[in-house]
Amino acid sequence: MSLPQPVPPSWKDLGKNSADLLGKDYPVAGAHIDIKTKTPNGITFKIVGDRDSKNLITGDIETKYTDFKNGLTLTQTWTTANALKTAVELENYGTNGLKxxxxxxxxxxxxTKGAVFSATYKQPGIHSRISLDAVKGPTCTVETAFGxxxxVLGSEAAYNVGEGKVLRYGLGTCFNAPSYAATILALNNCKTFTAxxxxxxxxxxxxxxxxxxxxxxxxAVNLEVGTKA
Known part of the structure; x- marks a missing residue:
């Protein structure tokens, strides 16, 4: 009897380990700070800041509260661009694996205002997400990964409902092992390729x-190499 398959990473997380290492953990064009604290009643505070090579500083202050019993998460973020962001998430709504x-x-x-409605479904062997940007377009985006x-084989497509045209699409595949991962992505309508x-x-x-x-x-091919110890 075959073993049950794990839930694959989402489309946006394909190649995440190397991207984080070469980006967040290995900033070559500025400085990055990431501080997180948690109160006894379960409220999480997170401060993120970046300074680029031109000394431009940006940052976010995030507050997150999670009600594990009901699967509800409320997140509010205030950015240095004077933007207030609010996110409400509801886990396992109606069926297991649906958020x-x-x-x-x-x-x-x-x-200026923005509103995005999303539904994510995760089960062994599949990780899918559909979202609707109610302000821009409106635009519908579908992301799916099979493992x-x-x-893992994944794809993404974004469709502008108002204009009736495809905005972008992409394909990707990766192999994940306990100690290593290899990923190939075709992005920006398969015009940009990343390995x-x-x-x-x-x-x-x-x-x-x-x-x-x-x-x-x-x-030209852009090549990045990094290590962390």
Whole structure:
């Protein structure tokens, strides 16, 4: 009898280990700070800040409250761009593995608003998400990843309902093992190609590499290599 398949990573998490290592954990064009604390009653505070090579500083202050008994999570974020973001998530709504969430945003100085409604479904072997941006477009985005014995195949497509056209699409595949992962992505309507590799050498050492090819610049391949100890 075959073993049950784990839930595969989401489309956006394909290649996440190497992306985090080469981005968050290995900032080469500025500085990054990430601080998280948790109160005894379960409220989490998170402060994230970035300074780029031009000394431009951006940051977020996030407050999150989770009601584990009812599967409800409320998150509010205030950014240095004077934007207030609110997200409400409801886990296992109606059926096991289904999550519903609503994310809203308000830019106080410009009075611009945003609202995105999403549904995520996770089961062994499948991880799917559909979202509707009610303000921009409106735009419907579908992301799906299928997994089997460490192999994952994923895709994404965004459709502008108002204009009746496809905005973007992409494909990706990866292989995940306990100590390493290899990923190939075709993004931006399959015009940008990325191949990445991540290896946890030991409990203290990580290494990663990523190569990117863009049709806009066919004569060059961008190569990134990093390690963390």
């Amino acid at each position: 519903l969430d609503v994310a809203t945003s308000l830019q106080a100085d410009k009075m 089997l014995r460490g192999f 990445s590799y991540y290896h946890r050498v030991s409990s203290d050492v990580e290494a990663g590499a990523r190569a990117t090819y863009d049709n806009k610049n066919p004569s």
